[in-house]
Amino acid sequence: MKDKGLYILVLKLEKSQFISIGKLKKTKFQPGIYLYIGRARSGLMGRLKRHLRTEKKLFWHIDYFLQKTRIEDIWVKRNSFEECQTVGMIRGIRKDACFPLKKFGSSDCNCPGHLLHLGQDKDDFQSLRKNISFEKVDIHGIQD
Numbered sequence: 001m002k003d004k005g006l007y008i009l010v011l012k013l014e015k016s017q018f019i020s021i022g023k024l025k026k027t028k029f030q031p032g033i034y035l036y037i038g039r040a041r042s043g044l045m046g047r048l049k050r051h052l053r054t055e056k057k058l059f060w061h062i063d064y065f066l067q068k069t070r071i072e073d074i075w076v077k078r079n080s081f082e083e084c085q086t087v088g089m090i091r092g093i094r095k096d097a098c099f100p101l102k103k104f105g106s107s108d109c110n111c112p113g114h115l116l117h118l119g120q121d122k123d124d125f126q127s128l129r130k131n132i133s134f135e136k137v138d139i140h141g142i143q144d
Contacts, residue, residue, distance in 0.1 A: 002078050002079050003040075003042065003043060003044045003045055003046075004040055004041055004042050004043070004044050004078065004079060004081075005039065005040065005044055005076055005077050005078040005079050005080050005081070006037065006038070006039050006076065006077040006080045006081060006082065006083060006086060006134075007037075007038050007039070007040065007044065007047070007048060007074060007075065007076045007077075007137075008035050008036065008037050008038075008074070008075040008076075008086075008129075008134060009035070009036040009038070009051060009062070009066075009071055009073075009074055010033065010034075010035060010071070010072045010073035010074070010075070010125060011033070011034040011035070011036060011065070011066075011069040011070065011071060011072065012032070012033055012034075012069060012070050012072050013029055013030075013031050013032060013034060013068060013069045014031055014070075015031050016028065016029065016030050016031050017029060017068060019064065019065060019067075019068050020064060021061050021064045021065060021101060021104060022058070022060075022061055022064055024061065024101060024103060024104065025101075027100065027101045029065075029068075029100055029101075029117075030100070030117065030119075031120060032117060032118060032119045032120040033072070033117075033118045033119070033120070033125070034065075034069065034100070034115060034116065034117050034118065035090060035097075035115070035116045035118065036062050036065070036105060036114060036115050037083050037086050037087055037090075037105070037114045037115075037116075038062065038083065038105065038114065039081050039083050041081065044076065044078070045142055048074055048076075048137065048142050049142055051066060051071065051074075052071060052139065052142065060105070061104050061105050061107075061115075062105060062115075065104075065115070071139065073125065073136065073139070074136070074137040074139055074142075075129050075134035075135065075136055075137065076134060076135055076137050077132075077133060077134045077135070083106075083109070083111075083114055084106070084109055084110075084111040084114075086132060087111060087113075087114060087116065088111075089131075089132050090116060090128070090132060091116070093128060093131055093132070094116075094118060094128065096118060096119055097116040097117070097118055098116065098117050099112045099113040099115065099116065099117075100113075100115060100116075100117045101113065101115065
């Protein structure tokens with residue numbers, strides 16, 4: 001199994017709050033479900049383990065956001081690196097998906113962001129996961 005590819009963190013923010021995200025502006029995030037689309041050109045499982053840890057140096061935009069949210073699910077697509085196209089696919093399926101903060105997770109590309117807010121929808125996200133051809137990862141199986 002190749003240890004590289006795309007991943008999506010399905011995150012839940014319980015209440016509306018202002019969050020400082022690195023050098024980006026402090027922003028008010030609304031409660032609900034968020035999807036963060038990231039990639040690991042190598043060390044995918046190591047990257048996911050890092051995201052699951054609570055104690056770490058704050059480096060990426062997602063590190064700041066993870067201090068306030070809970071990871072509900074993790075999806076992966078091995079040997080794929082199309083973050084921006086994946087964001088576009090999700091927005092094509094979920095018309096309600098919006099960018100809560102421009103350039104979040106996308107400082108190295110030209111797209112609006114790699115964090116999507118899906119509102120407080122209680123839908124089953126497994127159909128979305130299947131439509132974009134990602135597999136679910138057992139969170140407990142990758143924690144240290």
